[in-house]
Amino acid sequence: MAHLRASVGAVILVAAALIWRRPDLLVIATPMVAVTAWSVITRPGPAPTLDDHLAHPTIREGDATTWHGVISGEPMVDLAVAAVSPVPWVEARPAGGAVTAAALDGTVRLAVDLRSTRWGTRSIEPVEVHAATSWGAFRWRTRTSRHALTTLPLPSVFDVNASARPSDGLVGIHRSARAGEGNEFAGIRPFHAGDRIRRINWVRSARSGELRVNATRADLDTHIALVVDASDDFGVSEGIDGLASSLDGSVRAAGAIAEHYAPRGERVSLRVFGTATAHTVAPGSGRAQLRRVLDTLARVRPGDPGRTGYRTPASRQPGAIGGQITVMLSPLVSPDALDLAVSLGRQGKTVIVVDTLPAHVSQDDDEYTALAWRIRLLERRREVRLVLAAGIPVVEWRGPGSLDHVIRDIARRSTGPRMAQR
Amino acid sequence: MSAGELQQGIDRLAMVSSQRWLFGTLAVVAAGGASAAASAAGASASQFVVLLILGLASAAAFHPDSHAALLVEAMVVWQWLAGTDDATDPWVIAVASSLFVFHTVIALMAVTPSSAVVDRVLLLRWLRRGGYVLVATCSMWLIVVVMVGRQAPGSALLTFLAFVTLAAFTVAIRAVGVTARSSG
8 A cells, every 4th residue: 555655656746747737746855765766676576485384383381482484585575573362371472472673685584472370271363464675565465374372370379287197108208008019017916827037026926925026018109199179160360470260279289289299200190170171181290290290281171061962070080089189179169079079088089178269259240140159169168068078088278288288187097997888 | 222232342343453543643744744734835624624525534544445535645736736836836846745654654553453462573674665765756846846836838749748658657567567476
């Protein structure tokens, strides 16, 4: 349009100056003539090429990556513009996602910083790229392909001082719950058929008058089975810098627990229920396992409560569950989660339920919605009491030390006999 | 307009960069300046025409890819042509410069999104080019002053030759452009 305006203006003004003998019109036409001539001389040839990529396709919440685009192959290109479409939970810099750059030696380098504020996998929509010659006379435009951006959850700060049985185990730093052939002394007990002779404690046997053996604990690592309830997502999510929804809390807490245990050699497994597709990670340890867990957590999508028919019930979903310590992270609103916790507890599994329902969930501008939430929370309090009555600890997620108290209790309980329905 | 559309419009306005607002203001001021310069040379226009020019300039600033900018330039030229007889009036430089600034700003706005901030290197490059064009405009005015001072009689032959020269010049420029394209 600019080239058309300049060239039409130039021709008409020059023609009018000649026809009506108005040389002053030549003065007015001069800029138009100059712009037209300049534009025609710098008319572009073949279409330039665009190479683009994301600097880091996988980042953590709150981190930024950069979209780079390089336009080359056409020396007449004067400037280029790139505009990144708005993507939920992704902040662009410059604000608005549009950047301009001047050509240097026929090459234009464009860069847009993208900061992801919430975990998840999302695609950066095709970037609109425009290039233009001098005076904006000739323009070329293209759209890039989509770029996948995976944002790993940024685990909350988490630490556990309590340990089921602290020791220098062979694999992890926590002792297995099972008694067995190990080196760690667990106590002295009466001799049973099958005990090895070398286990007999002759001094105690002589004192008590019956055979006593030294009991030891099995040299196994701790297995933390993480179970994430993704049936629904309650509350407002404002990304890493603001309020967290229930699923934000669950995912970040699961990431924190995995980050605490997996690099120390403990086995960590993951199972997500309530989603359309099953997400499971088999038990494993180490940093690679941590990365697998975080990658899987990043792919979690909350299940649609209106489409419960398409969801796999918690009890039917495959995946590792019922490890030494099963940590279920749930807002405890879905009946699936409560049922699963109780059924695992009744099987004699060690279960800890972490309540991730955010406090702001009952605050709503609509008084009826707020009232409905308060009623639901009263019902939920009763349901949680039933879970507690089944011997399953329910704790609120508070970051470091959230699980200390319950893990100490579990360590104490595991030394005694337990009842289980089989 | 529904509330949703109104909100979208407000959101779009909020995304517009401050530099874009500056460019839009500059375009409207340049168009108004061209009209004012024509009035100063004796080609005073009615208030309605001035308001029409400013309105069209504002429309061109909001929609740089529309024909509104061409209408603004046509109206200012018509105002000059209808009200001024003195071909050597120095105000013509102000009119030409203002129209050029208007045209350039609208062209720059047309190639950049409303939320973008134009790179400083790019702005300096366009300013430098604009300086060359303004020097050429002043030179042309001096040539016109000299030619008018000679009071040469009109000639149909010379006029015909001027048209031929203009056509040849256009074809030559076009040929250079095509050569540049094929070599590039």
